[in-house]
Amino acid sequence: MLPKLREELSLDFVIANGENAASGSGMTPKQADELFSLGVDVITLGNHAYRRRELWPYLTQQQHILRPANYFQAQPGHGTCIVEKGGVSLGVVNLAGNAFMRTAFPAFSTIGDALGEVGAADHVLVDMHAEATSEKVAMGWYLDGKVTAVLGTHTHIPTADARVLPKGTAYITDVGMTGARGGVIGVKKEQSLSVMRTNMPIRYEPSDEDPWINAVLIKCTTLRKAESIEQILRPLSDKE
Numbered sequence: 001m002l003p004k005l006r007e008e009l010s011l012d013f014v015i016a017n018g019e020n021a022a023s024g025s026g027m028t029p030k031q032a033d034e035l036f037s038l039g040v041d042v043i044t045l046g047n048h049a050y051r052r053r054e055l056w057p058y059l060t061q062q063q064h065i066l067r068p069a070n071y072f073q074a075q076p077g078h079g080t081c082i083v084e085k086g087g088v089s090l091g092v093v094n095l096a097g098n099a100f101m102r103t104a105f106p107a108f109s110t111i112g113d114a115l116g117e118v119g120a121a122d123h124v125l126v127d128m129h130a131e132a133t134s135e136k137v138a139m140g141w142y143l144d145g146k147v148t149a150v151l152g153t154h155t156h157i158p159t160a161d162a163r164v165l166p167k168g169t170a171y172i173t174d175v176g177m178t179g180a181r182g183g184v185i186g187v188k189k190e191q192s193l194s195v196m197r198t199n200m201p202i203r204y205e206p207s208d209e210d211p212w213i214n215a216v217l218i219k220c221t222t223l224r225k226a227e228s229i230e231q232i233l234r235p236l237s238d239k240e
């Protein structure tokens with residue numbers, strides 16, 4: 001759907017969280033290249049960043065794929081980058097939450113340095129990949145007026161709180177999941193139900209039932225400020 005959306009919505013930059021691209025867990029270099037070739041400018045990740053070993057060297061080589069900035073420095077990859085198009089630059093920062101996640105440092109102690117790395121950018125987008133809604137809401141308030149957007153990811157379910165905060169930062173607690181709405185956050189629903197009803201493990205397979213795109217469209221003119229944030233929630237069948 002992305003090439004058509006790029007045209008229809010006149011998109012300048014497209015940022016995608018790709019940590020579940022490989023059958024729901026991690027991402028391979030081939031899948032990253034596929035996303036880039038479809039028009040994704042920057043790929044962010046999260047707690048599944050290292051699930052595919054073949055991605056480790058790629059994270060260091062490819063500037064436009066990010067793992068959370070608040071991981072250990074010794075872990076492969078980097079957490080920020082700047083992309084430029086038509087004379088406008090966008091800094092992207094990937095952060096991970098601390099509740100129920102194996103994250104090296106608190107997001108709030110790392111964000112200052114991360115913002116320094118993208119200090120030259122006209123706009124900044126922060127992907128706050130976290131389980132707890134409170135951590136994401138808090139990061140939105142903390143960065144209001146400092147960055148163009150703070151977008152939450154990880155829980156796979158879009159939240160109903162998209163808005164521009166008082167000092168001009170676009171915010172949503174969770175963008176949601178581009179994937180099968182007919183499953184249980186990406187997994188075949190029969191398999192997920194079986195595990196929940198029996199407590200017996202199963203090798204999960206990704207669902208392909210009723211795929212939807214979940215995204216947000218952010219419009220901005222003034223430096224580091226958003227004018228609007230609008231949810232894009234569409235079934236594949238509408239457009240194909």
Ligand SMILES: [Fe+2]
Nearest residue numbers: 046047048154
């Ligand atoms: Fe995640």
